[in-house]
Each structure stands twice: as C-alpha cells, then as structure tokens.
Amino acid sequence: MRLQMQVDELQRVFRNCPHCGASELYIERNHRIHCSACHFEYFHNVATAVGALVVTPQGLLLLERAKEPARGKYALPGGFVDPGESLEAALVRECGEEIGWFPENEELHYFCSFPNTYRYKDILYNTCDMFFLVKTNTLDPASLRIEPGEVTALKVLPLSDIQDDFFAFESTKQAVKLLQEI
Ligand SMILES: [Zn+2]
Structure with missing residues (x-):
C-alpha cells in the first residue's frame, strides 16, 4: 500500500x-x-544519510530541527551523504555544519542502519540512514555552536528519558530504541 x-x-x-x-x-x-x-x-535510487548517536556522560545529544520536514522535533547530528563522500566524511562535515564540532574518524563506530523516507519540496525520497555511535567524555555541549538555519536548540537527555514521539524520523526512533536496549 x-x-x-x-x-x-x-x-x-x-x-x-x-x-x-x-x-x-x-x-x-x-x-x-x-x-x-x-x-x-x-x-530514483535510495539516498544515503548518516546520523551520530553522540553519547556523553549526561546522556544523548539531540538537536531540535529548525526546518521542515518535522520542524520542532528532535533529530541527531547528520544528514545526506554528498556525491564522492564516505559515510565518515559526511558525518564529520554535517556535525561541523550543524553544531560546530568535528569528531575524529576514530571516534565514529558504526552502529546500525534503518530505511527511512524524507519528503522535501513535494518529492518523497527513500533513504537508508546509517548510524554511528560516538562516545565522548570530553565534549562540552555548552561549547557547541549551533547553526540557526538547521537547529533551534540542543539538548542532552539521559537515554531512559527519551521517548519515541520526540523524533522527526522513524529511522532515528529505531536507532535510539536499539541503543536503549543495549
Ligand atoms: Zn522518452
């Protein structure tokens, strides 16, 4: 259907x-x-996207989306992979653009992937979203610089406080659920 x-x-x-x-x-x-x-x-092939599950001692880093689709809902740092880019390079670039933070390649650990759909200007894209785990004790969320065009606020929440309906995208829900279960 x-x-x-x-x-x-x-x-x-x-x-x-x-x-x-x-x-x-x-x-x-x-x-x-x-x-x-x-x-x-x-x-009209499946597009590749990446997301970072940034786990700090205080909890998971979440970004409140500034734009449609799903403005106001939470997402993870990440976005579409550009032509010619690796997953890791795309994730580092997106983290830099959205929150002014550039994780090292060695900090990125592949975690899981889920299919998703993304509607942009009346076109529905099928994506495959790949999630990387980034565990960090040194990241100070207060030091991050958010890009106001992309992100309106930044939150760090304990995994146990995070609920399904916080999220903009189905794939993020699934990835966070998996993280909550381990
Ligand atoms: Zn023709």
Missing part, C-alpha cells in the same frame, strides 16, 4: 520523459522510471 502511494507520487512528479517528452512513463519497483517510446531510464 505504502509502495503504491510512492509510485503514484513519482508518477505525478515525472509526467513526461525528460529525453523525448512522451507522456508514457512507467515506474517499476518503486524506483525505475522508464519511457517506452525512447527507452530512457532513470533510477
């Missing part, structure tokens, strides 16, 4: 073939867009 909804949405956005202009575009397996007239093909 959910997949059919995504196919319908893609059909609405991709009305004509960008190569020959034909209106007979077919969407298969929720991501392959194919023109039967000129055989143009485009794959």
Whole structure:
C-alpha cells in the first residue's frame, strides 16, 4: 500500500520523459522510471544519510530541527551523504555544519542502519540512514555552536528519558530504541 502511494507520487512528479517528452512513463519497483517510446531510464535510487548517536556522560545529544520536514522535533547530528563522500566524511562535515564540532574518524563506530523516507519540496525520497555511535567524555555541549538555519536548540537527555514521539524520523526512533536496549 505504502509502495503504491510512492509510485503514484513519482508518477505525478515525472509526467513526461525528460529525453523525448512522451507522456508514457512507467515506474517499476518503486524506483525505475522508464519511457517506452525512447527507452530512457532513470533510477530514483535510495539516498544515503548518516546520523551520530553522540553519547556523553549526561546522556544523548539531540538537536531540535529548525526546518521542515518535522520542524520542532528532535533529530541527531547528520544528514545526506554528498556525491564522492564516505559515510565518515559526511558525518564529520554535517556535525561541523550543524553544531560546530568535528569528531575524529576514530571516534565514529558504526552502529546500525534503518530505511527511512524524507519528503522535501513535494518529492518523497527513500533513504537508508546509517548510524554511528560516538562516545565522548570530553565534549562540552555548552561549547557547541549551533547553526540557526538547521537547529533551534540542543539538548542532552539521559537515554531512559527519551521517548519515541520526540523524533522527526522513524529511522532515528529505531536507532535510539536499539541503543536503549543495549
Ligand atoms: Zn522518452
């Protein structure tokens, strides 16, 4: 049902073939867009995103989102991986951009991944969100510099105080739940 909804949405956005202009575009397996007239093909592939589970002695670092989607809800430092970037490089860059903190590569430990969807300007993207654990005793949250365009507030909460409905994204909920269970 959910997949059919995504196919319908893609059909609405991709009305004509960008190569020959034909209106007979077919969407298969929720991501392959194919023109039967000129055989143009485009794959609306899964995008890669990264998130940091930053665990300090006081708890988990959470960012209140400044923008849509899900403005006001909590997220983790992170974002989309740029073309040509590794997961680690993307995570370090995103932490720098959002909170002015650049973790060392050795501090990043792969933890888990979950699929997610991300709606931006009427287009629904399927993502695979990869989460890294960053345990730190030296990070002082008060010293972080938040980027107001991205983040309105920063919180550090004990894991046991964090609830499902705090989060903007399903994948973050799942990753934090897993962290709470270990
Ligand atoms: Zn075509």
